[in-house]
Amino acid sequence: MSILDYVIVSSYLIGLLLLGFFLRHQHNKQDYFLGSRSLSWPALTLSVMATQLSAVSFISAPAFVGLRDGGGLIWLSYELALPIAVALLLWKLMPTLHRIGVVSVYDFLEQRFSRFTRLLISAVFQFSRSFATAIMIYAVSILLQSTMGIGQYFSLLAIGIITLIYSAMGGMKAVVYGDAIQMVLIVAGACVCLWVGLGAVGGWNVVFDTISAARLQAVNVSTFGMHGNDFGLLPMLFGGVILYASYYGCDQSEAQRSLSNKSVGDLRKMLFAVAVLRFPIVLIYCLAGLVVGSLVMTNADLRQQIPIDNPDWMMPIFIVQYLPNGVLGLLVVAIMAAAMSSLSSAINSLAAVTTEDIQRVRKKRLNDNQYLNLARFAGICWGGITLTLSLYAGDIAPTIIEAINKIGSVFYGPVLATFLLGVHSRRVNAKGVNTGLLVGVAVNLSLWLSESDVFWFWWNVTGFAVCVVTALSISQLSQSERVNVVTTKGLSALEGLLLVSWTAILIAFCLSLPTLFTFLP
Numbered sequence: 373m374s375i376l377d378y379v380i381v382s383s384y385l386i387g388l389l390l391l392g393f394f395l396r397h398q399h400n401k402q403d404y405f406l407g408s409r410s411l412s413w414p415a416l417t418l419s420v421m422a423t424q425l426s427a428v429s430f431i432s433a434p435a436f437v438g439l440r441d442g443g444g445l446i447w448l449s450y451e452l453a454l455p456i457a458v459a460l461l462l463w464k465l466m467p468t469l470h471r472i473g474v475v476s477v478y479d480f481l482e483q484r485f486s487r488f489t490r491l492l493i494s495a496v497f498q499f500s501r502s503f504a505t506a507i508m509i510y511a512v513s514i515l516l517q518s519t520m521g522i523g524q525y526f527s528l529l530a531i532g533i534i535t536l537i538y539s540a541m542g543g544m545k546a547v548v549y550g551d552a553i554q555m556v557l558i559v560a561g562a563c564v565c566l567w568v569g570l571g572a573v574g575g576w577n578v579v580f581d582t583i584s585a586a587r588l589q590a591v592n593v594s595t596f597g598m599h600g601n602d603f604g605l606l607p608m609l610f611g612g613v614i615l616y617a618s619y620y621g622c623d624q625s626e627a628q629r630s631l632s633n634k635s636v637g638d639l640r641k642m643l644f645a646v647a648v649l650r651f652p653i654v655l656i657y658c659l660a661g662l663v664v665g666s667l668v669m670t671n672a673d674l675r676q677q678i679p680i681d682n683p684d685w686m687m688p689i690f691i692v693q694y695l696p697n698g699v700l701g702l703l704v705v706a707i708m709a710a711a712m713s714s715l716s717s718a719i720n721s722l723a724a725v726t727t728e729d730i731q732r733v734r735k736k737r738l739n740d741n742q743y744l745n746l747a748r749f750a751g752i753c754w755g756g757i758t759l760t761l762s763l764y765a766g767d768i769a770p771t772i773i774e775a776i777n778k779i780g781s782v783f784y785g786p787v788l789a790t791f792l793l794g795v796h797s798r799r800v801n802a803k804g805v806n807t808g809l810l811v812g813v814a815v816n817l818s819l820w821l822s823e824s825d826v827f828w829f830w831w832n833v834t835g836f837a838v839c840v841v842t843a844l845s846i847s848q849l850s851q852s853e854r855v856n857v858v859t860t861k862g863l864s865a866l867e868g869l870l871l872v873s874w875t876a877i878l879i880a881f882c883l884s885l886p887t888l889f890t891f892l893p
Contacts, residue, residue: 380701381708385534409631411548413638416629417645419551421653422558423625430558431687433657434565437587438665439683444587445658445885446603450777451651452591452878453612455871458647459863460613461621464795466643467636467862469627476728477627477791484794484857486802492809493790494624494725500783501625502754505718506761507779535715535755547716548629561703562656565687568694569663573670580889582666588889590882598826605879611781611829614836618784620646622791625721636862647871651878664690718758723751781828782820785835786812793843798855800847808843812836 436443469477478497482490573579580588595604620626620643633639664686668675674693678685691703727747786809793800793808812835819826819834826834881888 376698376701380698381705384705384708409634411545411632411634413633413642413645415548415552416632416638417642417649418555419548420620420626420629420642420646421650422551422555423629429654429657430562432684433654434661434664435683435686437658437661438663439668439678439686442602444584445590445662445882446592447658448590448651448654448882448885449592449603449605449608450612451654452605452875452882453609454616454650455647455874455878456609457613457616457620458643459868459871460617462640462643462863462867464859464861464863465621465791466627466630466639467860468795468858469621470631470633470636470639471860474631476725477622477624477631478725479728481790481794484855485805489790489802489806489809491729492806493787494729496783496787496809496813497624498722498725500779501623501718501722502758503761504779505715505758509715509759509762535719547720548632550716557702557705559653559656562653562660564695564699564703565690566656566660566663569660569667569690572694573663573667576889578670579663579666582669583662585886587662587665588886590885591879602827603829604827607827607829607833611832614788614832615777615780615784615829618788618832619780622784622787623721624725625718628721628724636860640862640867644867644871648874661686715755715758719751719755722754723747726750726754778820778828781831782816782835783813785816785832785837786839789836789839789843793840795857795859797844798857800843801850801855803850804843804845804847805839807846808839808841811842812839 433447436447437445469480472480472483474480476494478490478494481493570576570579573582591605592603593605595602596606621630630639630642633642667690668678668686674689677689677693691700695703724747727743727750730746730750731743789812790805790809793805815838816831816835819831820828
């Protein structure tokens, strides 16, 4: 990196600190955790996508597509279930949670079932989210090591301290506006990498002559996901619906954005925009991976710089070797900002859950100043925990992005089942749902620890099904009384049809991709 690149990076980091400083005035928990419900839905849309389509996607998704054994455009299968998941969320769950006006989505579980249910599922969230965030930060430490020559400890320290300061000062507003800026930067960065890589490799004809035909396959209809990581269409659809619905609706880090909308109408606009826009952005990431992967295969010197057992180094090495000064700095800024936004989002949501939990356990209502001080302290503690975990986050799966989804697949099914049973069933009681949650997670952990051949995307389905069956059975045996659940509907028949139709269009597009590539120059 040149002096210009370092100036760009330094200026951005200073800008983040100033952002937190100017947005530092909060008066209560609604201000700090929900931005006073005054944030616009376009900004929240960018924030939602930025939290997931972040540095991990930019680094690891292209590595999966371009270099990983068994990888390729099959990664696009991850996106096929999202529109249906959004339809499921908008049916009743998210409008109901928005109407209740909670800060933590787990408040609903205490109101519907019991305090133990709330504490149990919030503990699941805090464990899984802190570990997943640690993996994201680990991804960016790879970039900083390769581009700026900064050691892992120093890179993690730089990311952590600056993120902790601006997120603790600015609360949800700083998180959302920071996310919106970085989302624009990182999509632009992905387009630049695609353009530069295509010029370096010599055009699409060279790409297609270099890569195997298997890497162009975006949908696999020949397998059912019973023989390891074969990314069959059925597990990606059924497991994907549960994974995405749980992530966007029951994971505090994402659901907090939904709760921050001004109205249910804005909530619907935000989730619709996410359902439509995610696929084109992921497609850019994947095409960049395809192009850069073919460049690596045709350039022996470049390939030697990428560890055989760690394809996640592909994009950082390419960025350093091929991007001009200035552009390199902007892209490093984009990826650092992406990591910081993911960390700040996690810190804010973890602090929200922890602070609310502490209030419940202590049975003591805090005044606004006490609450905000506790929230900021909880955020700093969680920042320290995630940064510590990031030192040990590199050995879970062949690529970082798979590791995050693998961890989530253990928990997402039982968690979604718990929320949906609370909203849609009047029979299920606390004893049934608590047991169902624990048994569902235990079954998935046994599949993981036993190294079962069942593709881990199916874990979302197994955990969901086991939790539902167990909860209904135990509730029936205990002969509980019906509970009057007041819900809010937010999905019309036309909207549901549009989302299902978009899924069908995406599947058709993915099936036709090999043919479409023949028309590229």
